[in-house]
Amino acid sequence: MRKLPPLIGDVRRLALPYFRSEERAVALGLLGAVVALELAWVYATVLLNEWNVAFYNAIQDKDLAAFRTQLLVFCAIAAGAIVVAVYQIYLKQWLVIRWRRWLTQRYLGAWLADDVHYRLRLKGDVADNPDQRISEDVELFVSRTISVGVGLLGATVSLVSFSVILWGLSGPLALSLFGHEVSIPGYLFFAALIYSAAGTLLAHVIGRPLVRLNFEQQRYEADFRVDLVRVREHGEQIALLAGGPAEERRLSDRFARVWGNFFGIMRAQKRLTWFTAGYNQISSIFPYVVVAPRYFSGGIQLGQLMQTGSAFGSVQGAFSFFVSSYVELAEWAAVVQRLTGFERAMAAARASEPAFAAAAGAGGALALSGLDVRLPSGAALMEVDGVSIAAGERVLITGPSGAGKSTLLRAIAGIWPHGSGEIARHSHHRLLVMPQKPYVPVGRLDAALTYPEPARTFARGEQEAALGAVGLPDLALRLDEEAQWPHELSLGEQQRLAFARALLQAPDVLLLDEATSALDEMAEADLYALLKARLPEATVISIGHRSTLVPLHDRVLHLHGLEAPRSLRPAGPPMLQSA
Numbered sequence: 001m002r003k004l005p006p007l008i009g010d011v012r013r014l015a016l017p018y019f020r021s022e023e024r025a026v027a028l029g030l031l032g033a034v035v036a037l038e039l040a041w042v043y044a045t046v047l048l049n050e051w052n053v054a055f056y057n058a059i060q061d062k063d064l065a066a067f068r069t070q071l072l073v074f075c076a077i078a079a080g081a082i083v084v085a086v087y088q089i090y091l092k093q094w095l096v097i098r099w100r101r102w103l104t105q106r107y108l109g110a111w112l113a114d115d116v117h118y119r120l121r122l123k124g125d126v127a128d129n130p131d132q133r134i135s136e137d138v139e140l141f142v143s144r145t146i147s148v149g150v151g152l153l154g155a156t157v158s159l160v161s162f163s164v165i166l167w168g169l170s171g172p173l174a175l176s177l178f179g180h181e182v183s184i185p186g187y188l189f190f191a192a193l194i195y196s197a198a199g200t201l202l203a204h205v206i207g208r209p210l211v212r213l214n215f216e217q218q219r220y221e222a223d224f225r226v227d228l229v230r231v232r233e234h235g236e237q238i239a240l241l242a243g244g245p246a247e248e249r250r251l252s253d254r255f256a257r258v259w260g261n262f263f264g265i266m267r268a269q270k271r272l273t274w275f276t277a278g279y280n281q282i283s284s285i286f287p288y289v290v291v292a293p294r295y296f297s298g299g300i301q302l303g304q305l306m307q308t309g310s311a312f313g314s315v316q317g318a319f320s321f322f323v324s325s326y327v328e329l330a331e332w333a334a335v336v337q338r339l340t341g342f343e344r345a346m347a348a349a350r351a352s353e354p355a356f357a358a359a360a361g362a363g364g365a366l367a368l369s370g371l372d373v374r375l376p377s378g379a380a381l382m383e384v385d386g387v388s389i390a391a392g393e394r395v396l397i398t399g400p401s402g403a404g405k406s407t408l409l410r411a412i413a414g415i416w417p418h419g420s421g422e423i424a425r426h427s428h429h430r431l432l433v434m435p436q437k438p439y440v441p442v443g444r445l446d447a448a449l450t451y452p453e454p455a456r457t458f459a460r461g462e463q464e465a466a467l468g469a470v471g472l473p474d475l476a477l478r479l480d481e482e483a484q485w486p487h488e489l490s491l492g493e494q495q496r497l498a499f500a501r502a503l504l505q506a507p508d509v510l511l512l513d514e515a516t517s518a519l520d521e522m523a524e525a526d527l528y529a530l531l532k533a534r535l536p537e538a539t540v541i542s543i544g545h546r547s548t549l550v551p552l553h554d555r556v557l558h559l560h561g562l563e564a565p566r567s568l569r570p571a572g573p574p575m576l577q578s579a
C-alpha cells in the first residue's frame with residue numbers, strides 16, 4: 001500500500017469539498033446517522049458479550065428458567081441489531097448516491113469547462129480514460145471511502161470497548177524470568193495486540209503488490225472498453241475494409257493485457273488468501289487456547305470463558321481490520337491515486353496559459369501577428385505575421401497536406417494550446433467552426449441542427465427554412481425525430497446540415513475546414529453564395545484544396561515552404577494558377 005500520510009492527505013482533498021458544499025447539511029446529517037448506527041452496532045455486540053456470561057452459566061448450571069430468560073434477552077438484542085443493520089445499509093447507500101451525484105457533476109463541469117477535455121487529450125497519457133474515472137472511479141471512491149471510514153470507526157470503538165472488558169476479565173499473568181517473578185497485568189489484551197500486529201504486518205508485506213495490480217487492471221479494462229466502442233462507431237468503415245479479422249486481432253491483444261494482469265491479481269490474492277484464511281481460522285480458536293488454562297484450573301466458569309473468548313475475539317478482530325480489509329483497502333488506495341491524478345491533470349490543463357494572447361479587434365476583423373504555432377512535441381509548425389483579415393472578408397488558406405492549415409484554424413478558434421503570438425479579434429464576436437466531418441449528436445434532429453444551442457432557441461419556421469435553403473427540405477419534416485443521425489445522414493448531408501446551423505447562428509466569423517469536401521462543385525458554389533447572401537457581414541476563412549474555391553473568396557493565403565516551419569503569406573500568381 002502507498003505511504004499512509006500522502007494517502008490520507010489525498011483522501012481529505014477528494015472528500016472534504018462535498019462536506020463543505022451547499023449539500024453539507026444533508027451530507028453531514030446522513031454521515032452522522034451512519035456513524036450513530038455503527039456505534040449502536042458496537043453497543044449491541046457489547047451487550048451480547050455480557051449476555052454470554054448469564055447464558056452459558058445458565059447452561060452450565062442446568063438452570064432452565066434463567067436459560068429461558070436469557071433467550072428472551074437475546075431476542076431483544078438481536079431485534080435491535082437487525083433494525084440497526086437494515087438502516088445502516090440503507091442510509092449508507094443514500095449517502096453514497098448523493099455524494100456520487102455531487103462529485104460526478106463537479107467532475108463533469110471541470111472536465112467540460114474551458115476545453116479541459118480536449119487539452120487533456122492533446123497532452124496524451126497524463127490522465128488516461130477520463131470516462132472511466134468519472135463513471136467507475138467516482139462510484140468506487142465514494143462507496144469505499146464510506147465503508148472503509150465507517151469500518152475503521154467501528155473497529156476503533158469496538159477496540160476500546162472490548163479492550164476495557166478484556167482488561168477487566170484478564171487476570172495478571174505471573175511469569176518467572178531469570179529467577180525474577182514478573183506479573184503482566186491484562187495479559188490477554190497484550191496477547192491480542194501482539195497477535196494482530198503480527199497479522200497486519202504480514203498481510204501488508206504479502207498483499208502490497210495488489211495496489212499496483214488493481215490500478216493497472218482498471219486501466220486495461222477501460223482501454224479494452226474504449227476500443228470496443230470505437231469498433232461499434234466505425235462499424236461501416238471496418239465492414240467496407242473487411243477489417244473484422246484485424247479488429248479481432250487488435251481487440252484480442254488488448255484483452256490479453258486484461259487477463260494477463262488479472263492473473264497477476266489472482267496470484268497475489270491467492271498468496272494473501274493463504275495467509276488471511278489461515279489467520280481467520282486460527283483466530284476463532286486462539287482466544288480459547290489462551291484463556292483455557294484459567295478455566296481448567298477452576299479460575300473462571302463457562303460463562304466467563306465464553307465472554308472472555310468473545311471479548312478477545314472482538315479486540316483481535318478490531319486490531320485485524322487491516323488484515324480482513326486488505327483487498328478492499330488496496331482497491332481504494334488505487335482509486336484515490338487515479339482520482340487525485342485526474343484532478344491534478346484537470347487543474348494543470350485549466351491553469352495552462354492560453355498559447356496565443358488575445359488582443360482587442362473590431363467587428364468581425366482578425367489580425368494575426370508574431371504567431372509561432374507548434375506541435376504538442378514543441379516542434380515548430382508554422383509562422384504567421386502581419387496577416388489582417390477585414391470584417392466581411394472571405395479568405396482561402398491553401399497549402400500542402402499536413403502543412404498545418406487545420407491547426408491554424410484551431411489556434412484562431414482558441415483551442416490550440418501550443419505556441420505563442422497574438423490573435424486580435426473582437427472579444428464578443430461569435431465564431432463558428434465547420435469541420436470536414438461536422439459533429440452531429442445522436443438524438444432529436446432539431447437539437448442536432450441547433451447544436452450547441454437548445455432547439456427552442458430558434459423558431460420551428462426558422463429551422464425549417466434553414467434546412468430548405470441548404471437543400472435538405474425532406475429533413476424539415478423530421479425535426480422531431482430521434483435517430484442515429486451521424487450514421488443515417490451521408491457526409492454531404494451532414495455538411496449541408498452544418499451550413500443550416502451557420503445560417504441559424506449567424507456568427508461573426510466562420511471557419512470552414514474543408515466543409516464542402518463531400519459536395520459537388522455546383523452545390524459548393526451554391527452554399528458559398530447562400531452564406532454571402534444571408535450572412536454578408538460574416539468574415540469567412542476557408543481551408544480547401546479545390547481550385548474552384550478560389551473564385552468564391554476575395555483573397556488566397558498560402559503556407560509557403562517545403563518543410564516546417566512554413567509561413568503564411570499571400571499566394572503568388574503561380575500558386576493561384578496551380579491551386
Ligand SMILES: Nc1ncnc2c1ncn2[C@@H]1O[C@H](COP(=O)(O)OP(=O)(O)OP(=O)(O)O)[C@@H](O)[C@H]1O
Pocket residue numbers: 122375376381399400401402403404405406407408
Ligand atoms: N493533436 C496532435 N498531436 C500531434 N500532432 C498533431 C496533432 N494535430 C495535428 N498534428 C500534426 O500537425 C501537422 C499539421 O496538421 P493539420 O491537420 O493542421 O494539417 P493540414 O494542413 O490541415 O492537413 P490536411 O490538408 O491533410 O487536412 C501534421 O503533421 C499533424 O500530424
